[in-house]
Amino acid sequence: MIDIHVHILPGFDDGAADTQMAIKMAEMAVTNGIHHIIATPHIIHKVSEHTCDEIKTAAAQLNMLLAQENIPLKIYPGAEYYLEPDLTARAAAGELQTLNNSQYLLVELPAAQVPPYTEQILYELQIQGLKPIIAHPERNNGFISNPKLLSELTNRGNICQITTGSVVGIFGQRVKKTALHFLRQGWGHLIASDAHSNHKRTPQLLSAAGEIKKIGGEKLSQTLLFDNPSSIIDGKPIQPLASIKTSKSFFHFTNLKLQ
Numbered sequence: 269m270i271d272i273h274v275h276i277l278p279g280f281d282d283g284a285a286d287t288q289m290a291i292k293m294a295e296m297a298v299t300n301g302i303h304h305i306i307a308t309p310h311i312i313h314k315v316s317e318h319t320c321d322e323i324k325t326a327a328a329q330l331n332m333l334l335a336q337e338n339i340p341l342k343i344y345p346g347a348e349y350y351l352e353p354d355l356t357a358r359a360a361a362g363e364l365q366t367l368n369n370s371q372y373l374l375v376e377l378p379a380a381q382v383p384p385y386t387e388q389i390l391y392e393l394q395i396q397g398l399k400p401i402i403a404h405p406e407r408n409n410g411f412i413s414n415p416k417l418l419s420e421l422t423n424r425g426n427i428c429q430i431t432t433g434s435v436v437g438i439f440g441q442r443v444k445k446t447a448l449h450f451l452r453q454g455w456g457h458l459i460a461s462d463a464h465s466n467h468k469r470t471p472q473l474l475s476a477a478g479e480i481k482k483i484g485g486e487k488l489s490q491t492l493l494f495d496n497p498s499s500i501i502d503g504k505p506i507q508p509l510a511s512i513k514t515s516k517s518f519f520h521f522t523n524l525k526l527q
């Protein structure tokens with residue numbers, strides 16, 4: 269399996285504190301059936317700033333270490349960008365580390381709200397040929413209180429990543445309920461762990477499978493946990509979801525293509 273959102277680069281952010289913890293996270297990932305991870309350190313002005321070169325170098329160093337330790341896991345470069353007004357300019361300057369150097373860019377909104385400039389920035393990123401992936405919208409208070417905002421963004425071709433822990437309830441019932449609602453609406457395109465350590469928010473995907481199957485059966489589980497993460501790491505188009513109905517007996521996929 270492929271986990272496209274993991275804070276595993278040692279000492280980069282509030283994820284793996286050191287190499288020892290990164291190794292423990294890697295071992296845990298493999299135990300959970302994950303053999304490919306995109307490392308996505310937070311990139312936030314004046315809080316957590318890292319260049320593409322720094323990320324690539326750290327990913328390569330971690331890969332060497334994993335090989336020495338005989339851990340069958342490969343790390344790919346990525347990042348999780350805080351939605352800041354100058355993100356478009358930084359994209360134009362070639363400063364952004366996309367997911368495994370693909371067109372996919374992982375973007376995190378402030379947890380408390382959906383800033384008024386969100387739609388415009390995501391649109392401008394798309395104009396530049398990027399495909400924004402909104403990280404864990406189910407944990408954003410703006411989307412929780414007004415899901416229509418997310419509906420509008422997904423209608424405009426933005427992709428949403430739902431977090432494993434949200435689906436199984438580690439962030440509370442409100443977030444779990446929201447995550448399941450977004451999935452029923454077809455607004456969640458893939459699952460990732462957003463793991464930060466080996467003990468609290470950990471690298472795992474399959475624990476979400478039970479709840480997802482209740483919504484859309486094996487087909488949805490396969491798409492969210494396997495097919496779409498695989499397409500992202502390969503830089504291929506993901507399988508779009510356009511379910512409208514919330515009934516468990518009615519869940520369908522359309523042939524609509526995301527741009």
Ligand SMILES: [Fe+2]
Nearest residue numbers: 273348403462
């Ligand atoms: Fe994250």
